Amino acid sequence: MKLDHIGIATPDLDAGSAPYLALGFQPEGPDEVVEAQGVRVRVFRVGDAMVELLEPMRPDSAIAKYLEKNRPGLHHTAYRVEDIHAEMARLKGEGATFLSEQPGPGLHHTTVIFLHPKWGAGTLIELCQHPEAEHPEA
Numbered sequence: 001m002k003l004d005h006i007g008i009a010t011p012d013l014d015a016g017s018a019p020y021l022a023l024g025f026q027p028e029g030p031d032e033v034v035e036a037q038g039v040r041v042r043v044f045r046v047g048d049a050m051v052e053l054l055e056p057m058r059p060d061s062a063i064a065k066y067l068e069k070n071r072p073g074l075h076h077t078a079y080r081v082e083d084i085h086a087e088m089a090r091l092k093g094e095g096a097t098f099l100s101e102q103p104g105p106g107l108h109h110t111t112v113i114f115l116h117p118k119w120g121a122g123t124l125i126e127l128c129q130h131p132e133a134e135h136p137e138a
């Protein structure tokens, strides 16, 4: 399992981008929208992983609600898995609890699910499966 990305909640993608631009990273492609979650995303590639800046698009989005209660900053860490259902079953055997019963759509046609932060020692952890087309060797 590898780190896939770090999600950073920000009220404004341009303001949130400033430190990453200064560090020398460039956005990978245009900003993207995950309509189902009401979030606009700007991706910076950092080696094999990514930093994803998450800006809420509407007041009822999860990121808007998060920013009502918390400062901008680290929102979640995401780990890439080959078979999300198999990994969920394995982790349930380890006592893990999830925030939903079933995985849902994430950025770049990924399938994602979130573990409960209480199980994650205080942080929100995401499992993320990329479409097979991106992993022809798999």
Ligand code: CMX
Residues within 6 Å of the ligand: 007, 034, 037, 039, 052, 054, 062, 063, 066, 074, 075, 076, 078, 099, 105, 106, 107, 110, 112, 114, 116, 117, 122, 123, 124, 126
């Ligand atoms: N960090 C730490 N704790 C968090 C948290 C975070 N980012 N977000 C929520 N929590 C905590 C809450 O405080 C709550 O704790 P208690 O049970 O102690 O009250 C618990 O986790 C459940 O939170 P909730 O908001 O009540 O749960 P919901 O089912 O409403 O939301 C969640 C589920 C957290 C996954 C969703 O709100 C969310 O953040 N979705 C992610 C949106 C996103 O990142 N989209 C980007 C695209 C995805 C991708 O490809 O990466």
